[in-house]
Amino acid sequence: MPFSLPRKIQLYAIVVLFIFTTNCSNSKSNTTANTATSEVNAAIPVYDFKTFEPLLYTDTDKTYLVNFWAMWCAPCVKELPYIEAFAEKHPDVEVILVSLDFPKDIDTKLKPFLEDKNINAKVVLLDDPDANSWIDQINPNWTGAIPYTILFNKDKRLYFERSFESINDIETQIQNLN
Template sequence: MWCLPCVEELPYIQEYANKNPNVEVILVSMDFPKDIETKLKPFLKKNNITTKVVLLDDPDANSWINKINPEWSGAIPFTIMFNNEKRFYYERSFDDLQDIEIEISKNFNK
């Protein structure tokens, strides 16, 4: 299922999405398609995750990692924050809601 650091930061990402309904937050699941109904959906429901979730089901990571960011090692969690002008990549987890808000403020509210 999901990596532990990914699971630990999900409540903060959901909290940010709840506080900022004007910001589109999308989670990317790398689960196997066969596990969507039996594992992914129950996990999201149990953890009250209501943000949009898309499935990345291409098992050939080498075909898409460099397209996302050539400097990305492929490690997760991996977060992309962007608007029409800027794009920032984070190859780490967020410790709490404030951690997310600090990064957004630092990079987008200048």
Template sequence: METKKTCTNDTILVYNFEELAPLLQTNKEQTIVVNFWAMWCVPCVKELPYFQALADAHPELEVVLVSMDFPAEIESTLKPFLREKNINLKVVLLDDPDANTWIDKIDPNWSGAIPFTIVFNNNKRAYFEQSFESLEDLENQINQTINN
């Protein structure tokens, strides 16, 4: 099986849930922010700049965007969209039709609606089934998660 490596949005890898799952765990103290989103989700698109600004302002964080868009649209639509929005974060695309199984594995309380964000390190984990209203809102939620 091909080994998939992390990358920026110049190369967007397509994962099934089994392949994505390792990105949702860590044994490090580093805080990781994973946001599930899609181009067709208006609140998701609105908050994307906050995730980019977060990564720019806090290089100690790892920020990953998990696109729920269609794999066939990566080259024609997703990459141009990310360039247009000046998003240069790590982006992977989740293509796994068995959402009823993997949603519960991520968080049994998650309805499956996006945007959905996970903030975690080796000691703490929080889930946000909401959109963030600003960079400050996002930073406050991360700080509350990690510092409590």
């Protein structure tokens, strides 16, 4: 007579196996996402304004979203998932996240923050102490408050001294460039 487990134990074993397999799969995909994050921002360039400024202009048909932010800025952090979702949905738009954090914090705070938040958009760090000068060069109407976003192409520029409330909010503003 062959050995047979009771029906309840068989069902229990199947459920446990399913949960274990699902958790392993999720863990694997999270690791993949985090690896992608660290690869994209493995080397975060540090610019002064003079070397950064060319990133604010184009003579091609490409559309750009340049967002000035910092880890300590709550509205900035709140809008990052919307910008990240927009970047994933619209790979034809160049997204540049300009961190205003300290260069000394890149490895100890900024990179772990980006990994924790699954930010894959390109991040650069702007380290120029003469903010009063470069803020006016970007837009004389900018008070210096962040988040601050510039949407532009070769024909038009739009400035936003506010946080975006959704991916649809960003998409609507991008449409205003055309």
